[in-house]
Amino acid sequence: xxxxxxxxxxxxxxxxxxxxxxxxxxxxxxxxxxxxxxxxxxxxxxxxxxxxxxxxxxxxxxxxxxxxxxxxxxxxxxxxxxxxxxxxxxxxxxxxxxxxxxxxxxxxxxxxxxxxxxxxxxxxxxx
Numbered sequence: 001x002x003x004x005x006x007x008x009x010x011x012x013x014x015x016x017x018x019x020x021x022x023x024x025x026x027x028x029x030x031x032x033x034x035x036x037x038x039x040x041x042x043x044x045x046x047x048x049x050x051x052x053x054x055x056x057x058x059x060x061x062x063x064x065x066x067x068x069x070x071x072x073x074x075x076x077x078x079x080x081x082x083x084x085x086x087x088x089x090x091x092x093x094x095x096x097x098x099x100x101x102x103x104x105x106x107x108x109x110x111x112x113x114x115x116x117x118x119x120x121x122x123x124x125x126x127x
Contacts, residue, residue, distance in 0.1 A: 009041035019045040020072045024053030024060060 010019075019042060023035050035047055048068055053060040057068075 007041075010044065012043040015042070015044045018072055018075075020048050020068065021045050022048045022050055022057050022065065022068060024050045024055060024057055026053060027055045029055040 021035070021038055021042070023030070023032060023038075025032055039045060039047060050057045050061050050064060057065040
């Protein structure tokens with residue numbers, strides 16, 4: 001997809017079969033807030049949120065992903081509470097406090113390592 005043709009939208013009423021877009025709440029490749037654009041491009045689609053899931057539901061939530069695929073391809077109607085329209089406020093997950101602390105510590109450690117490496121390079125030989 002990165003080097004291929006640009007994906008074209010599907011006008012409302014142009015898709016005969018059910019179309020469900022599965023999206024991980026913790027996706028960092030296609031951010032959850034981008035789900036609104038996906039639904040604009042495919043207005044007949046419904047959105048399914050995978051909780052505790054990143055970009056690959058088939059890896060992060062394999063049983064749930066399989067159930068969703070089998071339900072949609074088998075023509076099973078999923079309950080309305082499972083299929084929702086994108087809500088950008090709800091779609092953007094909050095970073096847990098611990099994750100924020102870890103991210104700050106990682107940045108700090110990287111900065112200290114770089115500073116230390118630069119100091120070692122600036123010392124004259126034998127000093």
